[in-house]
Amino acid sequence: MSLLDRELSGVVMTPDNIRTKKLSLVANLGVAVAALLVSAALVLGLGIGNWVLVVVLGWALYLVGLLYVAGRVEGRRAARNRAWKSLIYSACILAILPLASVVWTLVSKGVGRLDGDFFGTSMNNIGARDQNGGAYHAIIGTLEQVGIAALIAVPLGVLGAIYLVEYGRGKFAGTVRFFVDVMTGIPSIVAGLFILSFWVLIVSPWFNDGQPRFSGFAASLALSVLMLPTIVRSTEEMLRLVPGPLREGAYALGVPQWKTILKIVVPTALPGIVTGVMLAIARAAGETAPVLLVAGGAAAINFDPFNGNQSSLALYVYQQAGDASKYAPARAWTAALTLVTIVLILTIAAKMLARRNSLTR
Amino acid sequence: MAKRIEASNVSSYYGSFKAIDSISMTVEPKTITALIGPSGCGKSTFLRSINRMHEVLPNARIEGRLTIDEQNIYDPDVDVTAVRRLIGMVFQRPNPFPTMSIYENVVAGLKLNGVKKKSALDDAAEQSLKSANLWNEVKDRLNRPGAGLSGGQQQRLCIARTIAVEPQVVLMDEPCSALDPISTLAIEDLMFKLKDRFTIIIVTHNMQQAARVSDKTGFFSIDKTGDPGRLIEYDDTQKIFSNPTQKKTEDYITGRFG
Secondary structure (H helix, E strand, O other), X not given: OOOHHHOOOXXXXXXXXXXXXXXXXXXXXXXXXXXXXXXXXXXXXXXOOXXXXXXXXXXXXXXXXXXXXXXXXXXXXXXXXXXXXXXXXXXXXXXXXXXXXXXXXXHHHHHHHOOHXXXXXXXXXXXXXXXXXXXXXXXXXXXXXXXHHHHHHHHHXXXXXXXXXXXXXXXXXXXXXXXXXXXXXXXXXXXXXXXXXXXXXXXXXXXXXXXXXXXXXXXXHHHHHHHHHHHHHHHHHHHHHOOHHHHHHHHHOOOOHHHHHHHHHHHHHHHHXXXXXXXXXHHHHOOOHXXXXXXXXXXXXXXXXXXXXXXXXXXXXXXXXXXXXXXXHHHHHHHHHHHHHHHHHHHHHHHHHHHHHOOOO | OOOOXXXXXXXXXXXXXXXXXXXXXXXXXXXXXEEEOOOOOOHHHHHHHHOOOHHHOOOEEEEEEEEEOOEEOOOOOOOHHHHHHHEEEEOOOOOOOOOOEHHHHHHHHHHHOOOOOHHHHHHHHHHHHHHOOOHHHHOOOOOOEHHHOOHHHHHHHHHHHHHHOOOOEEEEEOOOOOOOHHHHHHHHHHHHHHOXXXXXXXXXXXXXXXXXXXXXXXXXEOOOOOOXXXXXEEEEHHHHHHOOXXXXXXXXXXXXXX
16 A cells, blocks of 8 residues: 555645646736826825825735735635735835935935044034034044943953853852843943942042042943843853753863863854844943933043043934034034944954854855 | 773762663773663763763762772762863764864864974874874865764764874764764774774664674663663673573564664
8 A cells, every 4th residue: 555545535635736827927016016006096096195105005905916816826825925925025125124214314414524524623612603523532432431341341241141151050140140131121321320329429539539520431331231231141142052062072072161161162152242242332332321421521532531521422413413503413413424334343343353263164 | 091991880860860770880991882772771871971971961960989990980089071081972963163173173172181282283183083084085174164074074073083182981972873874884994993092882772883893782771761771781792692691682682672
């Protein structure tokens, strides 16, 4: 008795014909054009909206029409497949649209002040009627503050994640993990207030003849508080993805645990860890509130992160966007464009570094 | 220097579950010993107990004495990493380090244990790859990723990596179960070659393989699921496969059970 004979009589596993009709591309486009025309006639004819509604309604009509036409030509299963595929593509386009819109707005509005003056001067002595003025001081501030914050948060976060994955057992590890989760939800303003009350008001007077003092370093501390949980959680997830047999393989060679972690586990997870770190850095670079609270903001260039007010790009955008001068909005857009570009360059550089360390297939 | 391994009343636990029950056996130096038996009877657990790999898993513990040349490896003052340098292990699935090249994989054990001299590493890499019958296939692409090799080549790479650190004992946990017959044959040939230098203990589900390669065979079994595994019979391979003393062994090797 062959396999086929033993099949249940009601279940046909072997179709008589493996060929089906396909909906042609012309028919597909025809449906799309028809849907748009009907939608245009409906919306504009009734006068209930403009071209946006035409596109949205046309899209919905296209999906329904495609489902119907394909159902007639190809059969139900193929038609449903088509409809789902169109839905998923639409969702993808819908998700990309806002992103493209943000990039376009930034570039088109930010390009106006993209000149040497913007990158070479500060806002010192720039009045409401002055057309020039730049963000040099803010770029310095962002780079220094985020750099120091990364120096604090990355080692702590990665080591903390290594503890949780490789060593942490029992109650203590569970508690640490719980508080890391809680920390993820801390609003940035709360981190700023914490550093303001702890560092600026209590600690900084010791270094400054009894006077509390704003500093870029205080902003770094606040930013590192915000970065830490993101780094711990993302690194933890990445380390957990490293297969156990890899660790055992190293142990079986007589390699001690710390060396296994350092030379086998972390390098294997490195690309993912770098991605998590860059996400945290990007988030920190865009924070305004903590910088405003503990670094105070400044119009002049201040290279020293440990002494005196500093500005940052995000804070600069906030201040220029709210400024009364008619030249301020252009400066805000260009600063926003600069911030996005800096984060982008850092991310690409980090990814390339991480990839160079791991071999390509 | 191959070494003698002696287990007396070794029991291993996962938490409160007893996986093997007082196993006692002696493995002579420069022999191949095969451990056979149905799935879940504790062969791998016993194997992993020999180089203290069992305790890597959470809540795993062990009772009894396991000695290598009269030294109990479970004494409190024994350094785990030193034990594992003496007793290497090859796993069921090939596990080359994915971030390393073929060359780096082979010398990983040496390099991570502090050998820095380039010439020594090069020598060790060539010797080990030759011993593992892999040299001719990879000598022109030593800096390609180890994970890019075929399954059989990867397993031989892992064997090369294991013997590069010159252990005295090599444990193999079903090293051929994921391989095709030709790669399996290559690894069996390799085991004969390595027998001159190492003591080899191999866990296998393939009884022909056990009969082909081993000098002695241990048969493990369990009474029913949830019971600890026991060593039913341990004798010369010849005797186990031709004239076993235990009824259970005979049933298993003739295919009437398990």
